[in-house]
Amino acid sequence: MLAGYGILAVVVAVLMLPSGTPAEMFECEMGVTSTYQSNRTFEANLNLLAANVSSAPAGYAVATVGAAPDQVYGLALCRGDVVVANASACRACVAAAYADGKRNCSGVSGVTMYEDACVVRFSRQRFMDSLNADQWNVEAMIWRQEVSPSSVKVPEVGWFNAAVTKILAALINNAVAATGNSSTMKYFVTGEVKDFDPKIYGFAQCVPELTSKQCNECLTTLLFYEKQAYLGKSLLWVRTNSVWCRLTYDLQPFYGGRAMLQVSAPPSPPAVETPVLIPGPGAGKRKSVAGIVAGVASSVVVLLILSIFAYVFFRRRTKVTQTEHSLKKITRGQCMIFDLSVLQQATENFSQNNKLGEGGFGAVYKGVLSDGHEVAVKKLVGTTEHGLDQLHNEIQLLAELQHKNLVRLQGFCLHQGQTLLVYEYVKNRSxxxxxxxxxxxxxxxxxxxxxxxxxxxxxxxxxxxxxxxxxxxxxxxxxxxxxxxxxxxxxxxxxxxxxxxxxxxxxxxxxxxxxxxxxxxxxxxxxxxxxxxxxxxxxxxxxxxxxxxxxxxxxxxxxxxxxxxxxxxxxxxxxxxxxxxxxxxxxxxxxxxxxxxxxxxxxxxxxxxxxxxxxxxxxxxxxxxxxxxxxxxxxxxxxxxx
Missing domain, CATH: 1.10.510.10 (Transferase(Phosphotransferase) domain 1)
Structure with a gap:
């Protein structure tokens, strides 16, 4: 995980999840000193830390337990409405998140768990120190779910997107200004779009120790990437998380109590009138038999072409969807999902000057992420299916392997048929x-x-x-x-x-x-x-x-x-x-x-x-x-x- 380098870096992972309540998300912090399999002292300190932050009455806590090199730092933040409605539910969420983090990232000393009602992080790193740096880290993890036509009827997609953008922007503005009467309610707000069908619910929240400027930067960053997820689509819900802030909308109520903010619906788009075709001179005359036959023949040819295209498209799409779903199951918490724009910027749009080499499966480029971290990006060539097969094979294997004599996979990118693998950069090449x-x-x-x-x-x-x-x-x-x-x-x-x-x-x-x-x-x-x-x-x-x-x-x-x-x-x-x-x-x-x-x-x-x-x-x-x-x-x- 990139947090802790003290540099503003936005890393985005977007996951499409099946219908229903979203599952937990987690990140395992991988690195040379990130494991503790045989270190009972560190694990004892971690258990004590979990007990301390789970019992915090205000729904937000940071704590440090132990002494170096087994010192562990922790953070826990519950959603504000959960604390107000049921403090014990907050404590239960935090305790469960720590346990889930240890299980999902077994033996890893740095983990972030994103539960629906809370977020927790523990690490050997003094990650809170990055808040005092000139630049700091925002890492976006996104859940999203497309609307099922049989479950929720949504209006025209442009109008729907405008309503979502309006509620999220209003939530950000009000969250930054919110002081609250407790640390948990600082930078926390819930809201809904009224007079809109379906009703849109949302919430925004920042870690209380952020400055208002940092909170605004964090939430605005999440909004930017959340818009990339939902613009042009009707999504049932999108949950965007980082350690430092959270931004969510949903078409179903998910928070307790009444909405703290009411937002009016945006103006509905004007109805599009269907043009009326006025017959010109000579209309109504009988068409020739030859013209009718030609029209029918043309229609059959077009239909045949469309049928072949549809078969190829859906066969490939099924393959891509199955592979992507399998990849997401493999990589949740094991390696990052990079956004293409991040890799384009890192490699100067895959400049020849950054090219490290080329083989039968594609070229490899040196990249420098926004935090200064060097990576090697392999841009696969070939058909989409072939690229996905190789991508799946390599990720499936390397996500499981950790050895000093194996190159380490740091993440991957899927974008409109492009497949890219992101490795640690090895200075001396081959x-x-x-x-x-x-x-x-x-x-x-x-x-x-x-x-x-x-x-x-x-x-x-x-x-x-x-x-x-x-x-x-x-x-x-x-x-x-x-x-x-x-x-x-x-x-x-x-x-x-x-x-x-x-x-x-x-x-x-x-x-x-x-x-x-x-x-x-x-x-x-x-x-x-x-x-x-x-x-x-x-x-x-x-x-x-x-x-x-x-x-x-x-x-x-x-x-x-x-x-x-x-x-x-x-x-x-x-x-x-x-x-x-x-x-x-x-x-x-x-x-x-x-x-x-x-x-x-x-x-x-x-x-x-x-x-x-x-x-x-x-x-x-x-x-x-x-x-x-x-x-x-x-x-x-x-x-x-x-």
Missing amino acids: LDNFIFDTSRENALKWDQQYNIILGIAKGILYLHEDSSLRIIHRDLKSNNILLGDDMEPKIADFGLARLLAEGHTHTMTSRIVGTYGYMAPEYALDGNVSTKIDIFSFGVLVLEILTRIRNRHSDHHDLASEVWNCWTKGTVTKMVDQSLDGFSEKQALRCIHIGLLCVQSDPDDRPHISSVIFMLTRENTELQPPAQPAFFFETESASSSP
Whole structure:
């Protein structure tokens, strides 16, 4: 979550929810120091904090419990009418929200819960300090529900939108001016549009510690994004939330007591008169049979075209809707939904100057969010269905995965067929920029190369054995390995990844995807998918890193064959760059040996990734001799040798 950086940043997530009472919304604050799975002190402090703020009699409380580094900060704010009508309901909402936050974001030390009657936040961050900064953070989370034609009849959409805008603007003006007789009633107002069918209800509220200027800025920001949600549509309700303020309208009464503000309905739009066509001279004459036949034929053709278009449109729309609904279930609280305009601004409208690279699935651009946070934005190409399939696949996987050797997904964007993924920005870009740089400007030290090999192996271990899902990447290659500030490797691009069902060791696919030269033979030829295809790709990567030679597989040559030929002749060290700082010939030979074990033709002969890590970290362990690699081609010198 971006709150706590002390900079004004608007991040918007818009969720379409099914009919009925809106479910809870939550945000999990992800970051390097955002977990506390094994920290009982922090959890004890959190429980004490929840008890303190839940018992606050006024419906608003901020509290701090414990000492650093296990100190926890909290905020709770109930809707004003709930406090007035039933203080115990407020306390129950806050207590439930804390419990829900711990459950929904298990082990995460920063959570915001948006319940219908209250909002709570707890965090390791001193997030209240951001209110005193020159600029501060507004984060909008929006629920909305379209009107069902069978439930509520609404007037012309333009008139309806005008009425909604009028009540929300009036609520903002009155909320900013509201002082109230308690902290909860400060900056709180309810209202309704009178003489309008259906009646529109609304409320606005700010955290009492905001200045009136901050409250106005916060609510105005929410209004801007709320208008983007409802303009041109008839929405049953829209609930827009941030930690600092809330803005809501609904066509059903949802707050207690009488409305504090009555707003008159906007003038109704003038009726649109249907033009009367006056027959001209010659009207009424019989049309020719040919003209009638032509008209009928044209109508049939048009109807046929429209039918085909409707079929394609609704088939695709169904696919898009199903995928979007699935994505929203996956990502609520796990990653952000970005607005396209935010990403356009961050990347300078996807400027070529910000382009980091391009692959088969689209281009990647560097972006800088309004809070200064750097991100990498992957703009997918292809049809809407294909883009959504890959988007769904990557988000489904990365939303579940957290490991230092995997690139972190921060969010995504869906906009009129465009699909974009937002990742952490990894400063040093991809591995291929270092190992294939002939200018040696990006030369690595030996220990950096060795740690990169080990880090990649640890990332694969997490995917294959340690994560809750058993994942096969299927596209491990040098430009899908990103290097962080300390040259720590991060595996990226999970668009082609496959899941293995629990208890299964392999599966089959009829669609072969990936990069030739890194593909295991059983996958390239037969579509056999197992963890051993990632082991093969890893072996190719190891050989590329050590030799600084790109694997260009062809009918007459590949890197594994060249290394194997030198290995059998005892000259393989000549292929390794020995000028690297801290070079260790013993480690180099061992890594090449492991690489050759990984590219063996028979997948059963290749080691599991846990064995690879054991071999890399236990230098005294004896290694089995490697067999001839897959796709082995003898060179002339090899074939002529005895």
